[in-house]
Amino acid sequence: MIYHKINKLTALVLLLAVFTFAFSGENFKVEDFTLPDYTGKSHSLSDYKDSQAIVLMFIATQCPVSNAYNTRMVEIYKDYQGKGVAFLAVNSNKQESIEEIAKHSRENEFKFPVLKDDKNVIADKFEAQVTPEIFVLNSDFQLLYHGRIDDSQREDNVKSQDLRKALDEILDSKKVSNSETKAFGCTIKRVK
Amino acid sequence: MFLTKKYLWVVSVLFLFLARCGETENETSGSENKEPDADYVYKVELLGQDDLQKLINQRRDRILLINVWATWCIPCREEFPDLVQLAENYKDRQVDIVAISADYPDEIETKIIPFLKSQQVNFPVYVQNFENQEDFINFLSREWSGALPASFIYNATGEQKLFLLGKQSYQEFADALQNEIEN
Numbered sequence: 001m002i003y004h005k006i007n008k009l010t011a012l013v014l015l016l017a018v019f020t021f022a023f024s025g026e027n028f029k030v031e032d033f034t035l036p037d038y039t040g041k042s043h044s045l046s047d048y049k050d051s052q053a054i055v056l057m058f059i060a061t062q063c064p065v066s067n068a069y070n071t072r073m074v075e076i077y078k079d080y081q082g083k084g085v086a087f088l089a090v091n092s093n094k095q096e097s098i099e100e101i102a103k104h105s106r107e108n109e110f111k112f113p114v115l116k117d118d119k120n121v122i123a124d125k126f127e128a129q130v131t132p133e134i135f136v137l138n139s140d141f142q143l144l145y146h147g148r149i150d151d152s153q154r155e156d157n158v159k160s161q162d163l164r165k166a167l168d169e170i171l172d173s174k175k176v177s178n179s180e181t182k183a184f185g186c187t188i189k190r191v192k
Numbered sequence: 193m194f195l196t197k198k199y200l201w202v203v204s205v206l207f208l209f210l211a212r213c214g215e216t217e218n219e220t221s222g223s224e225n226k227e228p229d230a231d232y233v234y235k236v237e238l239l240g241q242d243d244l245q246k247l248i249n250q251r252r253d254r255i256l257l258i259n260v261w262a263t264w265c266i267p268c269r270e271e272f273p274d275l276v277q278l279a280e281n282y283k284d285r286q287v288d289i290v291a292i293s294a295d296y297p298d299e300i301e302t303k304i305i306p307f308l309k310s311q312q313v314n315f316p317v318y319v320q321n322f323e324n325q326e327d328f329i330n331f332l333s334r335e336w337s338g339a340l341p342a343s344f345i346y347n348a349t350g351e352q353k354l355f356l357l358g359k360q361s362y363q364e365f366a367d368a369l370q371n372e373i374e375n
Contacts, residue, residue: 129339129357182337183338187267187339187358
C-alpha cells in the first residue's frame, strides 16, 4: 500500500484544509478571510464580492520562478481588472518581510494588493504549496480554477495560457475547461 | 629507488582506500564543502517517460530514491551534500539514488554540470524530458503540486512507498530509507 509521509507540517495543512473547504456542488468553497497588505491596509475576500472573479496569486520575492512571472502578472492584471476581475497577491513565505514585499512590489510595479500571510495561515487554508500558485474564485468564494499561470517559465515557450483561458471562460459564463493545472515552482517556506 | 617509489604509491592508494571506507562508515550529515573532482566526466542525460518507467521497473532488488531538483531552487541545492553522503553511505545497502533536474535541457552544460562538479555528485543525474512538465509531475504523484524539492522512494520491486515534499535533512532521508530497508 502506498503511503505518503509529507511531513508534519503538510499533515497540519491537510487537517486545516479539511476544516476550511466545504464541498458544495462541483466546487470547493473557501471561507472569507482578512489579511493586511504591505501598507497595513486590511483586505477581506468579502471586499471583492461584487467581482466577476477573484484571482488569488501566491507569490514570492525570492523565488526565481515566481519572479519570472512578475511581468506576466502585471499584464494579466491590466487586461482583466477592467472586466470585473479582482486580483490579490499573497506572500506566505516566512523569511520574506513586509519591507521586502513592499520593495519587491514597487520595483515590479504591481498595481494589485500584495498581502502578507503571517504564519502562512491562508496558505494552509488553501493548501497552497508552491509559488507562483493561482486560485480563482467566484463571488461565492467557490474555487473555479487552481494551478499555474501558464505552462512555461520561459515566456517565449508558452503554449498554454491557462489562467487567461480560465478567466475568459468565467467571463463568458462558461465552465472552466481545464480547472486544475500544475507547474514547477518554489516550495512555500512555512513556519514550523 | 624504483621499488621505494612503488612502495610509497601502494601505501598512498591503500591510505586513500581506507580513508574512503572510513567516510562510508561515518553517517554524519554531508554538509561540508568538497573540492570539485576535475578528472570525473559528468554526463547528464535527458529522461523521457519511458526512460523513467524503465528506471523504476529495473530495481534488481534495490530501493530507489528519486530527488527532483533544479539549479534555481536554493533548498534543492542545500540538500545535495546530504544526498551525496547518503549515496556513499547506502550504496552497499541496496539503495540507489537518482536526481532528476527540472532545469531546461539547454542548461545542462551551463548550470547543471558546474553545480554537480562543485558538489562532487556521485549518483546519476538526469533532466526531465517529458512532453510537458505536468505529465512528469503527475507521473511521480498526483498529490504533488510541482513544488521543489520533492523526493520519492520506491521499494525493491518498483512500488512507490513515500513522497517527501520540500527540503529534507540527512536524518529524515536516512530514517525513510532505513524504514524501507527494514520492511
